[in-house]
Amino acid sequence: MARAGLTPQIVTSFALEVLDGAGPTGLTLKAVAERAGVAPPSLYKHVRSLEDLRVLMTLRVMDEAAARIGAAVMGLAGDDALRAFLAAFRAYAREFPYRHALLESPPPGGEHQRELDAAAGHLVEIAFATVRGYGLAGDDLVHAVRALRAVVVGFVGLELGSGYMLPTDLDDSFAFLTEILAGGLARRAAAAS
Known part of the structure; x- marks a missing residue:
């Protein structure tokens, strides 16, 4: 064998x-x-163990997600980058729902903690690059990244968990949510100028 x-x-x-x-x-x-x-x-x-394997899996998943999302936003800025980020994140989660769960609940890294932190940092940097196009800086930039993550993780989590039971089209709801976030980021940037 x-x-x-x-x-x-x-x-x-x-x-x-x-x-x-x-x-x-x-x-x-x-x-x-x-x-x-x-x-x-x-x-x-x-x-070494199933937990060690889960860490290796999480590293791979973080790298995969970063590659896909990074490729989607490459060369884009503002609303275009935001739409691309959100769509790529959602597409990855829908294609690989269990891998997506590893992104949101990574296991303790043990000897691989530095690698996990670096991989997670790469994903976060893509999010920062996405919202930087709105001209935000300082704490507003951090708040924008947190909002971006909350929006997409929240929507995807509810979608994958059958949390949306009304017959209204989910793609339309996602587009609506995207436009609200884009408008809010643009307004915040204008107010900070």
Whole structure:
């Protein structure tokens, strides 16, 4: 049953496949080993524990999300960047709802804490770059990033959790929310000038 060529990165890929298919309750070392085609003890050559594996998964997810969202906003500013950020974040969460949960509730990093902090920082920098186009500075810039995150995480969380039961189109609601945020950021920037 041994499989040559496993690395922590490959084991992480198998674990993400298990997570995508079976959800967090189905993520076990046994399930990952089965997906990898090895006996469960073979995984310990590459990861210390399920918690260690979750940290590696979170690092990968943060990098994936940053790459997607960063590519979406690249070269854009103001409302265009904001729309692109929100749409890319929502699309990632809808495509990978269980991976999105890792973004919002990362495990303790242990020996990987510096890497987790750096990966999270990269995502935050993309958010800062997105709202910087409104001309905000200082505390207003921090408040804007927090508002951006609250808006998108809140909407996506409710959407994924079936929190929106009325028949009104969710895409229309998301566009409405986006325009309200864009207008609010523009007004705040104008008032601060």
